[in-house]
Amino acid sequence: MVNCSSDLIVTMKIAVIGPGALGALFAAYLSRTVGNEIFLLDHYRQRAAEMNNRILLVDDGREFSCPLTITADAEVIGPADLIFLCVKSADVAGALSGARPLFFSESLLVPLENGISHLDILSPCDMAIGVTAQGATLLEPGRVRHGGNGLTRIGFRQTPSPKAEKKLNKVVNVLNSVGFITEITTEIDSYIWNKLLVNVGINALTAIYDCPNGKLLEEPARSRMLAAVREGELVAEARGIRLPHDPQETTLQVCRDTADNISSMLQDVRRSRSTEINAINGALLVEADRFNIPMPVNRQLVRELEHTLKLRSVPERLSKNALFP
Numbered sequence: 001m002v003n004c005s006s007d008l009i010v011t012m013k014i015a016v017i018g019p020g021a022l023g024a025l026f027a028a029y030l031s032r033t034v035g036n037e038i039f040l041l042d043h044y045r046q047r048a049a050e051m052n053n054r055i056l057l058v059d060d061g062r063e064f065s066c067p068l069t070i071t072a073d074a075e076v077i078g079p080a081d082l083i084f085l086c087v088k089s090a091d092v093a094g095a096l097s098g099a100r101p102l103f104f105s106e107s108l109l110v111p112l113e114n115g116i117s118h119l120d121i122l123s124p125c126d127m128a129i130g131v132t133a134q135g136a137t138l139l140e141p142g143r144v145r146h147g148g149n150g151l152t153r154i155g156f157r158q159t160p161s162p163k164a165e166k167k168l169n170k171v172v173n174v175l176n177s178v179g180f181i182t183e184i185t186t187e188i189d190s191y192i193w194n195k196l197l198v199n200v201g202i203n204a205l206t207a208i209y210d211c212p213n214g215k216l217l218e219e220p221a222r223s224r225m226l227a228a229v230r231e232g233e234l235v236a237e238a239r240g241i242r243l244p245h246d247p248q249e250t251t252l253q254v255c256r257d258t259a260d261n262i263s264s265m266l267q268d269v270r271r272s273r274s275t276e277i278n279a280i281n282g283a284l285l286v287e288a289d290r291f292n293i294p295m296p297v298n299r300q301l302v303r304e305l306e307h308t309l310k311l312r313s314v315p316e317r318l319s320k321n322a323l324f325p
């Protein structure tokens with residue numbers, strides 16, 4: 001095992017909320033910068049203590065020990081310059097209320113959730129949404145495998161304050177400096193929907209078929225996946241969202257690029273944890289209803305996933321108010 005280190009000098013207090021796969025991955029990589037203070041906030045006191053102020057990062061077959069402060073007490077962290085929100089969509093409101101001590105007038109919040117249902121809860125002021133294709137699998141609490149260095153895009157949904165804009169430039173530099181390819185976009189809604197449609201196609205089906213992403217390239221899953229994405233595309237069109245790439249082709253490409261990955265939804269089902277079906281296919285159904293767009297394929301996926309969860313005795317939401325999965 002080797003210690004993470006680098007010679008990068010930057011100075012920000014950065015908090016990552018949520019010790020799931022993505023939160024652990026971001027926290028581990030950020031701990032490689034020198035001069036920044038990096039914190040990971042977990043609502044679970046015992047788990048936070050057991051992680052013992054380090055994340056184990058499995059990357060390219062090697063294991064790295066990445067030191068940082070892990071705590072369940074937001075007061076210990078105090079006001080942070082930059083806050084990455086890495087909890088499940090359904091847990092956003094609870095997580096933010098538990099993390100109040102992190103926020104001050106200069107804080108920049110960067111939510112990285114899958115799906116769209118959390119967007120209405122978040123106030124757009126000085127918040128830049130992140131959409132990432134970084135692959136991460138949580139092997140056990142505090143131990144994460146980096147499954148692929150996908151591009152991260154971050155952008156404001158409304159005109160930001162000059163201070164927030166400057167901070168976002170700094171954030172992007174910090175992420176790039178530790179090898180997370182990151183760019184700023186002025187079209188973040190397009191990328192949110194682009195990722196949503198990939199998740200619509202992949203996540204529920206991998207959970208239903210209990211298979212890695214690459215298996216969806218085979219029939220009958222392939223046709224179902226493409227049909228689900230096509231329905232989503234119709235909703236995006238109705239909403240006036242310009243999709244940057246062909247969503248069906250993008251979804252097929254993600255299946256190829258992440259062929260061995262276990263999707264986040266299948267990871268949740270296998271661990272008997274609540275899934276993000278309501279934030280992904282479920283949220284799409286809500287949007288479709290607004291435009292009277294029939295969604296037989298997505299409706300069926302939601303039904304089948306519910307059935308799968310019942311068979312495996314996974315409650316759809318383990319706890320409505322849980323801060324973290």
Ligand code: PAF
Pocket residue numbers: 114198199202203213254258261262263264265
């Ligand atoms: O949720 C996931 O697992 C990921 O967003 C993706 C892109 C489907 C890859 O597994």
